[in-house]
Amino acid sequence: MSSVTTFEINEPLDMHLHLRDGDMLKLVGPLTSNTFSGALIMPNLVPPVTTKEALLSYKQRIKEACEGDTFEPYCTLFFQNDYSYEFLEDVKDDIIGIKLYPAGITTNSETGVSSMDVEVLRPTLESMSKLGIPLCVHGETNGFVMDREKEFMPIYESIAAAFPDLTIIMEHITTADAVELMDKYDNLHATVTLHHLLITLDDVAGGMLQPHLFCKPIAKRPEDRSALLDAALKAHPKLMFGSDSAPHPKHKKECCGCAAGVFTSPIALQVLTELFEKYQALENLNAFVSLNAQKIYNFKPLTKKIKLVKKDFVVPEIYEYKNENVVPMYAGETLSWSIED
Amino acid sequence: MSSVTTFEINEPLDMHLHLRDGDMLKLVGPLTSNTFSGALIMPNLVPPVTTKEALLSYKQRIKEACEGDTFEPYCTLFFQNDYSYEFLEDVKDDIIGIKLYPAGITTNSETGVSSMDVEVLRPTLESMSKLGIPLCVHGETNGFVMDREKEFMPIYESIAAAFPDLTIIMEHITTADAVELMDKYDNLHATVTLHHLLITLDDVAGGMLQPHLFCKPIAKRPEDRSALLDAALKAHPKLMFGSDSAPHPKHKKECCGCAAGVFTSPIALQVLTELFEKYQALENLNAFVSLNAQKIYNFKPLTKKIKLVKKDFVVPEIYEYKNENVVPMYAGETLSWSIED
Numbered sequence: 001m002s003s004v005t006t007f008e009i010n011e012p013l014d015m016h017l018h019l020r021d022g023d024m025l026k027l028v029g030p031l032t033s034n035t036f037s038g039a040l041i042m043p044n045l046v047p048p049v050t051t052k053e054a055l056l057s058y059k060q061r062i063k064e065a066c067e068g069d070t071f072e073p074y075c076t077l078f079f080q081n082d083y084s085y086e087f088l089e090d091v092k093d094d095i096i097g098i099k100l101y102p103a104g105i106t107t108n109s110e111t112g113v114s115s116m117d118v119e120v121l122r123p124t125l126e127s128m129s130k131l132g133i134p135l136c137v138h139g140e141t142n143g144f145v146m147d148r149e150k151e152f153m154p155i156y157e158s159i160a161a162a163f164p165d166l167t168i169i170m171e172h173i174t175t176a177d178a179v180e181l182m183d184k185y186d187n188l189h190a191t192v193t194l195h196h197l198l199i200t201l202d203d204v205a206g207g208m209l210q211p212h213l214f215c216k217p218i219a220k221r222p223e224d225r226s227a228l229l230d231a232a233l234k235a236h237p238k239l240m241f242g243s244d245s246a247p248h249p250k251h252k253k254e255c256c257g258c259a260a261g262v263f264t265s266p267i268a269l270q271v272l273t274e275l276f277e278k279y280q281a282l283e284n285l286n287a288f289v290s291l292n293a294q295k296i297y298n299f300k301p302l303t304k305k306i307k308l309v310k311k312d313f314v315v316p317e318i319y320e321y322k323n324e325n326v327v328p329m330y331a332g333e334t335l336s337w338s339i340e341d
Numbered sequence: 342m343s344s345v346t347t348f349e350i351n352e353p354l355d356m357h358l359h360l361r362d363g364d365m366l367k368l369v370g371p372l373t374s375n376t377f378s379g380a381l382i383m384p385n386l387v388p389p390v391t392t393k394e395a396l397l398s399y400k401q402r403i404k405e406a407c408e409g410d411t412f413e414p415y416c417t418l419f420f421q422n423d424y425s426y427e428f429l430e431d432v433k434d435d436i437i438g439i440k441l442y443p444a445g446i447t448t449n450s451e452t453g454v455s456s457m458d459v460e461v462l463r464p465t466l467e468s469m470s471k472l473g474i475p476l477c478v479h480g481e482t483n484g485f486v487m488d489r490e491k492e493f494m495p496i497y498e499s500i501a502a503a504f505p506d507l508t509i510i511m512e513h514i515t516t517a518d519a520v521e522l523m524d525k526y527d528n529l530h531a532t533v534t535l536h537h538l539l540i541t542l543d544d545v546a547g548g549m550l551q552p553h554l555f556c557k558p559i560a561k562r563p564e565d566r567s568a569l570l571d572a573a574l575k576a577h578p579k580l581m582f583g584s585d586s587a588p589h590p591k592h593k594k595e596c597c598g599c600a601a602g603v604f605t606s607p608i609a610l611q612v613l614t615e616l617f618e619k620y621q622a623l624e625n626l627n628a629f630v631s632l633n634a635q636k637i638y639n640f641k642p643l644t645k646k647i648k649l650v651k652k653d654f655v656v657p658e659i660y661e662y663k664n665e666n667v668v669p670m671y672a673g674e675t676l677s678w679s680i681e682d
Binding site: 144145146200201202204205206208209210211212214218221222253254255256257258259260 | 485486487541542543545546547549550551552553555559562563594595596597598599600601
């Protein structure tokens with residue numbers, strides 16, 4: 001494997017992405033669309049995307065921001081308990097899934113659901129199940145920060161058991177427990193981010209405090225990272241790449257009360273290639289970043305071939321557009337793989 | 342207890358304090374000396390305090406910074422493997438203890454010991470034991486951030502067992518395991534900070550990231566805080582108050598790569614009173630902040646009575662002196678107890 005100097009990824013997909021809106025969208029949109037064939041776009045705008053009108057207009061703004069690139073934004077709705085069957089039937093072909101947030105659990109989730117009781121969620125979930133709309137979930141309780149995902153497991157189990165035909169995606173899993181749970185129900189799947197394959201709480205708070213590595217869910221223990229990495233490297237068929245790349249301007253990261261989110265879009269494919277090469281698993285990378293998602297969501301992405309070459313890539317210190325800016329993970333550092341122009 | 346409106350603390354002692362040097366010392370020194378009778382001063386200057394000359398001159402600078410207050414700085418040396426018996430005998434009456442840092446484990450600890458093997462430490466520890474000089478220890482390994490203190494426990498045990506006459510203080514303990522270990526060896530004692538009685542990792546990284554609550558050892562789990570609080574509230578005789586109040590200028594806290602340390606000196610007695618009142622344990626506060634330390638270290642502090650009154654105290658947003666500044670814990674918030682002028 002030491003002789004590999006180029007590597008091709010077909011139809012790379014980022015199945016969990018935050019593109020925000022306005023100038024931030026114009027800044028970060030192309031940093032995904034120039035390398036990915038498509039991405040599942042999170043609906044946690046202010047206000048969140050809950051109507052067909054908001055959905056279509058957001059999709060249009062994304063397409064404009066990413067114009068010129070072969071790129072499809074797969075949009076989602078922000079879960080609400082009172083979505084009618086008729087509404088969902090009408091909007092079905094314009095979305096790839098619906099994202100459920102417990103209220104207040106992360107950035108712009110204040111209007112999420114206040115109860116995770118299956119009976120409260122039942123009307124919307126039943127319609128989704130019938131219509132074949134996948135459910136994407138931010139699975140954290142409001143308990144102690146290291147336990148939030150584990151404490152959420154019984155909720156995943158109750159939804160998975162109550163709606164066996166509903167495709168459920170545990171978003172951005174961070175624990176060995178979640179990896180294990182994925183195999184327990186046929187309809188449970190998961191995304192994992194790049195940064196949760198790389199870091200633990202040690203990297204955030206073990207030395208000096210590193211706000212650019214602070215995210216939700218927070219990075220966990222070494223044994224958790226190890227379980228996530230194992231599953232990714234073997235391209236576990238129920239696991240997809242979802243960067244959860246989440247831009248916040250520099251001044252909201254390097255401050256008192258810093259916002260949660262790691263920005264990885266412009267480095268994701270290079271670092272994934274580096275990582276899969278290191279563990280001699282390059283043959284599984286295309287399944288992890290594309291094929292698994294195609295099967296789980298049952299769709300055919302736009303054709304796009306990305307060629308990576310073994311050549312130094314110095315990660316920019318900051319990306320800027322008008323008044324917006326964002327600091328990427330590994331800012332200023334040198335990666336060993338580049339994307340061929 | 343609801344009728345308590347004044348409370349007196351006699352000879353309050355802070356048995357773990359960072360005063361730094363230069364203008365920072367001039368800024369923070371008086372914020373301790375105006376309320377405490379004495380404090381055990383940490384030796385991790387740059388360079389660390391390892392000679393009699395450095396020790397006496399630092400003590401003099403502290404006294405000058407705190408001039409006008411009834412206050413005694415109890416100084417310490419920075420542990421070295423090659424301290425001779427003669428040197429320690431000569432310096433004995435000028436120090437209250439010697440502080441041992443594993444190399445690189447916290448602020449200015451780069452020249453700490455690189456091996457915690459008892460045999461490597463033996464010459465200095467043997468002299469200390471014979472001369473009755475207490476050993477203060479920053480007890481963390483360089484393992485995963487949540488496990489560092491627990492992983493250090495076997496080292497405490499081996500030193501405690503090898504030197505039964507040596508008074509050992511586990512500094513700033515943060516775990517239920519350390520509370521338990523304290524009772525296992527007659528010669529093991531501990532300090533606990535104010536902030537570790539109040540916060541968990543949740544307060545640092547559970548919501549937005551809070552650099553002013555980032556410290557080493559990092560705040561742990563709810564059950565750890567609970568064990569520490571129980572021991573403090575009952576004034577466990579082997580446990581002393583040691584604030585570990587550690588000033589860093591604002592720009593080194595609110596930045597990328599923020600330094601570890603919480604600055605609590607100017608609010609410590611007020612918040613402790615609030616806390617002990619809340620749990621109806623005010624009768625134990627004087628033991629926790631003074632009597633226990635007097636017995637463990639076997640010394641008589643300067644007479645000083647501090648009267649607290651139930652009156653709002655708005656914590657300053659920042660303390661400043663010349664080019665130095667520091668943001669205290671609870672900056673801008675209102676405490677229910679004040680120190681009477």
